[in-house]
Every structure is written in structure tokens, then in C-alpha cells.
Amino acid sequence: MATDTLAAPARQRRRRPGGIRSNENLAGWIFVAPVIVILGLFLLLPILMALWVSLTGWNGQGSPFTGEVPFVGGDNYSRLFSSDGLARQDFMTAIRNNIYYVGIVVPVQTVLALGLALVVNNRLLKGKGFFRSAFYFPSVTSSVAISVVFLFLFANSGAVNRLLGLLGIDGPEWFADGRGVLHLLFGALGVDTPPAALTSGGPFGLSWWDWLAGPSVAMTSIICLVIWTTSGTFMLMYLAALQNVPVALEEASTLDGASHWQRFRHVTLPLIRPTTFLVVTLGLIGSWQVFDQVYVMSQGDPAKTTLTPAYLSYRTAFRDFDYGGGAAISFVLFLIIILFTLFQRRLMTDRDERRRGRWWRRRVPEGS
Numbered sequence: 001m002a003t004d005t006l007a008a009p010a011r012q013r014r015r016r017p018g019g020i021r022s023n024e025n026l027a028g029w030i031f032v033a034p035v036i037v038i039l040g041l042f043l044l045l046p047i048l049m050a051l052w053v054s055l056t057g058w059n060g061q062g063s064p065f066t067g068e069v070p071f072v073g074g075d076n077y078s079r080l081f082s083s084d085g086l087a088r089q090d091f092m093t094a095i096r097n098n099i100y101y102v103g104i105v106v107p108v109q110t111v112l113a114l115g116l117a118l119v120v121n122n123r124l125l126k127g128k129g130f131f132r133s134a135f136y137f138p139s140v141t142s143s144v145a146i147s148v149v150f151l152f153l154f155a156n157s158g159a160v161n162r163l164l165g166l167l168g169i170d171g172p173e174w175f176a177d178g179r180g181v182l183h184l185l186f187g188a189l190g191v192d193t194p195p196a197a198l199t200s201g202g203p204f205g206l207s208w209w210d211w212l213a214g215p216s217v218a219m220t221s222i223i224c225l226v227i228w229t230t231s232g233t234f235m236l237m238y239l240a241a242l243q244n245v246p247v248a249l250e251e252a253s254t255l256d257g258a259s260h261w262q263r264f265r266h267v268t269l270p271l272i273r274p275t276t277f278l279v280v281t282l283g284l285i286g287s288w289q290v291f292d293q294v295y296v297m298s299q300g301d302p303a304k305t306t307l308t309p310a311y312l313s314y315r316t317a318f319r320d321f322d323y324g325g326g327a328a329i330s331f332v333l334f335l336i337i338i339l340f341t342l343f344q345r346r347l348m349t350d351r352d353e354r355r356r357g358r359w360w361r362r363r364v365p366e367g368s
Contacts, residue, residue: 054327064323076328084205087316087325091332092204094307098288100215101223101308102340106283109227113234113279120235121242132239139232146229147296151175154221174221178303180213181220216305222293230286234279241275242268277348281341288337309333 049064057072058064079087119125120132138146153159154174161171198209215223245268253263269276291310294300300307300315309329317326 050327051331053323054331056324058323059321060317060323072324076324077332079325080328080332081204089205090304090307090312091309091329092206093210093304094309094312096206096211096213097215097219097305098290098308101219101290102284102287104215104223105226105230105287106280109231109234109283110276110279112227112231114238114276116231116235117238117242121239132236135235136232138229141229143229143292144296146225147293150221150225151297172217175218175298176302177217178301178305180216180305182212182214184217185214213305216302218298218302219306222290222297222306225293225297226287226290230283234283237275237279238272241272245271273348277345280344280348284340284344285337288333288340309336 053064054076055071055073056064057070057075062068079085080091081088116135120128120135125131155161156171156173160174164171194209198212199207202208202211249267249271250263253267258266289310290308291314294306294308294311295314298306300311310333313326313329313333315326316329317323320326
């Protein structure tokens, strides 16, 4: 009886709302209500509407929420993966192009941004403000304007080909050359014709030889543009992280006899790991959503070697008037971005955090 008497007030204390009075709780909901309404009206509701459109055969005429619009279920999604046809071939070609694009852009822009941040963070560097502004300037310039400038730079008689001509190299027709750089490398090594094992079959309607083409010459120029324009933004993130590294740790490692590389490897890199995670995450999201450069510079040509899922979604919806198929591509792209983000988060998580996350594997002590 005494135990029950003592346990009752404890249960009553646990039922209290954490020390927050009801009027304060209501005031908090009133303050956040406008933001919740705005996000729900202009973010969540359009997403749900697009999800419904991806399940229909809407062609853009009238409202997609009437009974006249045919409901097709998952047919728009199955056409992208299991149904033989042009839709699956174009989608897999766009996925292949974007995989090579992401595989080059994300690592290069991350390393370049970190290198630029190390340069402008050097205490002995003079004119730091000028270099920071110069490196960051391409990031705040209109991507459409820079794309037009790059069209002139990579033209047949542009500055890039003229510079290559001074070195005795005959530059290609950048935006008219759809050959993959790996195919060009194989040709330079004497492999002019693909092996029969690589042309007989492959996943999702593309042969293994097509999957191993590498980025095209036209895509390479777009990759150079994107790396040049995005590295400045990530440089500022790394610069802020480097300036927060305690000087005492660097001095202590120097007194212990560590070299510059050892200090960078064992002191600086672990301390800026959260920034690296942020840079890689933003790089992955931006690389899978590339659209404006492709729209201005190539529109998927030549031979669909610069076609990306984001541009394919736009072309399917607003040019082919297949709004259901375009919405389905956008949701598949959303799922791809989420999976890659979770994977790289898992890859970059510290071992201690992994151990703390495995709470379900811990054994409960007997008698507890």
C-alpha cells in the first residue's frame, strides 16, 4: 500500500506537460501557424497534386482532378523501368548521363572548393578579400548568362579550340560531338569496335557498351561549367569551417612533430567533417537536379548524350504533353536523391555514431 501511495504522485508528475503552461503552448502554435499554412498551401499541396497527376494520363487540357482524366495507376512508372519502348530508353539514357555527371562533378567540386578555401585561409596570403571575391563571383552570376558565355568559349572557333590549336591539338566540335570520353579512350588504346559481350545485352534496354560510354564531349563542357560556377559557394562553407578550427590544436600537433599533411589529415579533416557532409549533400542534390545549363546549352543533344532526368521530365510534360509521365520522372528523381543522400550520410557517419545508432542490438541486462 505504501508503494502504491508513493507511485501515484510520480505518475501524476510524469503526466504534466513538461513545465509549459497551456497558454504558452497555444501561443507557440499561433506563431508557427502562418508558416505551417504557407508551407502546406504552396509546398505540400502542390506535391500531392503532382503525385496524383503522375497516376493519371493527363495531357494538360482542363483540370487533372475531373472524372474525364483517365486514371492509369502505376503505368507511368512501369514505362520507365519494365516496359520496352522509347520512354524507358530515354529515361535510362538520362540516368546514365547523370550518373557520370554526378560521379565527376561532386568529387571535383568538393576537392576544388576545399583547396580554394585552404588557399584563401592562408595567413601569409595577401589580398585575401580580392581572391575570395574572385572565386565566389561565378556563383552569384546568372547561370543562363554564364552558359551563353561558355557557348562562345567552346564554339568551333572559340577561345578553347584556339588555345588547343596553339598546343598543336585539333579541338573537337564540343556541342556537336556525342562520343563518350571512355569510348574515345578505348579507341586511342586500339579498341575501335566494341566486344560482342558488351553489345549483346544490358540492363534496362541499354547495352553494356552504352553504359560504359562515359560522359560525352558535349557533357564534358557542361561539367566544366558547373564545377567552375559551384566551387565558389562551397569554398565559403569550407572557409567558415576552417576558421573555426582551434589554433591550439594545430600548434599542439606542430609541437608533436606533425607535418603539414599530417595536421591536415588527422586534425583539420576530422574537424570539418560536418561541412564536408553538407557540401557533398548539396552537391548531390544539385547534380541530380541539373536543368538550366542543359536547357540553354544543348537541350539534350547531341544524340541525347546531355539528356538528364530533370530536363527529360520538363520535355515529357511541356513538349510531349504527357504530364503524367513527366510527373512520374520527377518523383523517381526525388526518390533517387533521397537514397543517395541517405547512403552518403551512412558512409560519412562516425563509427561512434554508428555504434550509438545500433540501439536495437544492445542486450538488456538481466533483472532490469
